[in-house]
Amino acid sequence: MTQSPAITVNQVAVAYDSKPVVSDVSLAFPAKQITALIGASGSGKSTLLRCLNRMNDGVATVSGEITFHGVNINAPQVNVYRVRQQIGMVFQQPTPFPLSIYENVIYGLRLRGVKDRSLLDQRVEESLKQAALWEEVKDLLKASAQALSGGQQQRLCIARTLATRPEIILLDEPTSALDPLSTNQIEATLSQLKKDYTIIIVTHNMQQASRISDWTAYFEQGKLVEFNQTAQLFINPKEERTANYLSGKFG
Amino acid sequence: MKNWSNRLTGPSPESRCEAHGRWITRLALVVIAALVLSIIGFLLCRGSRLFLTGEGTLSAFLLGTNWDPGHQAFGAAPMIVTSLFVTLLAGLLALPLALAVALATTEILPRGAKRFLQPGIELLVGIPSVVYGLVGLTILVPLTRKLLGGTGFGLLTGAGVLFLMVMPTMTSMAIDALEAVPNQLRRASAGLGATRWQTIHRVVLPTARGGILTALIFGMARAFGEALAVQMVIGNAAVMPHGLGSSAATLTSVLTTGMGNTIMNTPENDALWSLALVLLLMSFLFNLATRLVSRKKG
């Protein structure tokens, strides 16, 4: 690793009520790379992802340190909204708001009080281009976002996240509700985006992890088992449990 | 480093907006809580006067069967029994029909049916209780007279009018409860080869049970508190009922009839407030019981 990590997780444990879901995870996510979090359902990978922009606030108790630019984001004086503006999130299912495509993209900016029309126009075009949606929707910016197909909606959600210019984008199984064609398009988009953004993606699809990610972390029962460059981890896993999971053996 | 820690900490328009929102919703809740608690406190205070002044005893009030406040007889048992019975009867009559309408609109009939139903239900809710009472007097009382003999005034007629009054509210809430059942569940059940009835019976109804119980509670609560309409058809005589056709009086009807004719802070008036307190306590117990039942099974 030549660059300093984008965000660092140090001895993090998460519990719902008093039931632990993630325990003692330490991990440094490399900047401007795609990191995939894999593991069986309930392994705690989604929970960890949601901790990275404090989406677990009020839902679970998080201990340990999550450091972003030297700041522990769970510190009491930290403003959660500013963290989330720097670390965006895209969810399993497309979540377009019941508005036009244009309004969806600039939603975050509008709320921040940006009024400059030309800046907004420019952001819409940029973000949609980055999300590889511009060509398909440039003539229907005023149309309702809910008329788009599932794949288009998900790319719109990515564009919406991009429009606020975050540093890190968290994706929680972004293609699990999509068909293979749309999945391909999203993957291509993500590969393009890593030039400018740090991307952390939770996926159940191991091919997807191996196709697009630079780094992969394997989780089992709330613990980080192995973290390595994707090629290494998939071809030559150091841990037996990783190897078992990758080859479809459990227990 | 310094730069970043500045960028991520301290208040922002967002955090101010959030604090503002929390504050305003909490304020609303405090206002409501204050209102509710002051009413409850008010009733506790007024309702216990009869016993505190020594004019009546609690046991004589709850178990006595002679209600004649003008002559220091404060036995509220006949009204308690009547209120409970009439409410239960109305609820039990209304529930199947309300549920049937709700099932028909959400599970069987095409979606358009709801459009006609909803305004209809809302209309029925808005008809003043006096009008329900008049309808009861001109239609239900003669009907009961033919059916059971006697005067036609009595428990059954009272329950009938209440049934008419609570059915719309219950239907509307039952529809909401059924609509809250996710469609995936229905599809999953149908996908397993279940018939519509099996899906309703094994998936939809169990899932919506909490909501249906709430509909029942709200419907019966309204029946419990209704006065003007019942008073016109139940015979309004404070005696222990001995059959479906016998005249009786509910807590609310006695309360409403007597309130305007008694002087405040006299035992007669205090006894009426005690009736109101009983009403409050009974519906409290009733709510609590329903909650426990739905929690145990759900």
Next chain:
Amino acid sequence: MKKIELQNRLATILILSLAALAALIAGGLVGYLLASGLPHVSWQFLTGSTKSFASGGGIFDQLFNSFYLVVLTLLVAVPLALLAAIYLSEYAKQGPVTTGLRLAIEVLSSLPSIVIGLFGYLIFVLQWRLDFSLLAGAMALTILNLPLLTRACEDALRQVPQLQRQAGLGLGMPKWRVTTKLVLPAALPGIITGAVLSAGRIFGEAAALIYTAGQSTIAVDYANWNPFAPTSFLNPLRPAETLAVHIWKVNTEGLVPDAAAVSSGAAAVLIITILIFNLAARGLGKLLARWLSR
């Protein structure tokens, strides 16, 4: 297999016939009221004012008062119930306090309206010196409608998918913004249904108003738009008799010879008014949803 299908068919028939029975009862009721009331409704009846002892009185004042009281009450009750519902569904943690509060609110719904009316009389009318007034009536009716309204709002809010909230939060929006901008517009149809049902109860309520808004109307000036003027029709501090109270009064202590006609005519007018009001409220709700989500 055969048995299951037979069972299915029987159950369907049973449900449909029970539903048809309910519809028949309800339809018969409304039809009966309209049929017995509409013949007495005339332009003069709608626009005239009440007479004390002679026949031929109208109901214009009462009709307007009903409308105004519904508006005033909803103005007080809906924000209060909605904010409380937002707190209960979005902010509050499940615990004994919220459960207790919910229970208390629900228990409130079974209090007879005359008790609420007397409470309103002793507190609002006397203690707070509001006199017999629309405002005192609106506050009593607010109490009466809080349980149903809070419940309806809370249910409506809860039915908005969690994902929509998360999407907003993920963009760095504060929860309050997410609630007002995303959740509220989506929940609006449910909230409107609750409000419309409450409006129905307000239109039909009499017992709670007898001691609060009063059962007589002062002569008001429909040309005076200043809500502070004592005789203005918009003054919320004037006593006002609503249509339902009028129906009650005519039936109980009416001295007019045509009491039965006035009562049934007023009931028919009330039914039609509620219908119009509800349709208008729904239309308005659609506009509001569009406006809120912008």
Next chain:
Amino acid sequence: MRNKFFLVLGVALVALLGLGAWQAHGTTKVTKVTNVGSTALQPLVEAAVPGFLKHHPSIHVTVQGGGSGTGLSQVAAGAVDLGSADVFAEQKAGIDASKLTDHIVAVSGIVPVVNPKLGVTNLTSKQLRQIFTGEVTNWKQVGGPDEAITVINRASGSGTRLAFEQLVLKGQSPIKAQEQDSNGTVKQIVANTPGAISYIALPYLDKTVAALKLNGVAATKANITTNRWPLWSYEHVYTRKQASPAARAFVAYLQSPAVQRHLVEAAHYVSVDSMTVRRDANNQLTRVKGGE
């Protein structure tokens, strides 16, 4: 832009309201007089308000119901200016009658009524008493058809019931029967129930029910003024001993010829002036001179 629009709208609204408040404040001061009490008397008192307003434009009178008990309680507590009642304050326990001033504004006849299909037109005082005490339960026992008697009593504590019990039952207690509070409801129930009997105030009598003669005497105004028809009671308006001038003015107007000659007649009450007897709170009759 939208925000600006609403800001302007809001400012304009506040300005208008402020102007309105200022303007309303500047107008002549209005004195409020509130009357609470007997629902039966309410229509009469309410009808007097427009005429009173012509003479005293600055006094606004509000007339509300609530029942005689409420009226007496509230006027005694000082919550309202006037309390109307159909009983003497002395007859109600819990009211300090010495603090109140009684103003009798009308006399109301009480008339027993039966279902019109019954065909009974006359009863003796004894028969009426026996019906209401439950000694007689079938109409054929008093010369009517073979039909069970349905007794509908008035709400206990109401003025009409008190008067009826004192004048008809003479101290015996009535059977437990259906109780109704208002004249209108009683009338509707009697009209709809075969074999029903009850009693209402004379102004409320109409064709839906049949009035009974008592010992052959009909309930007419002329018979009431001479006490040949003994079932009648006063309609009172009470004020506190130190009533406000506005309240006193209104009571005076209620007792003035303008109301007594026209409104009282129109409402089918009997004017106080035309009575040749007077009755006190203890039911003692005294003959007065004059009358008509």
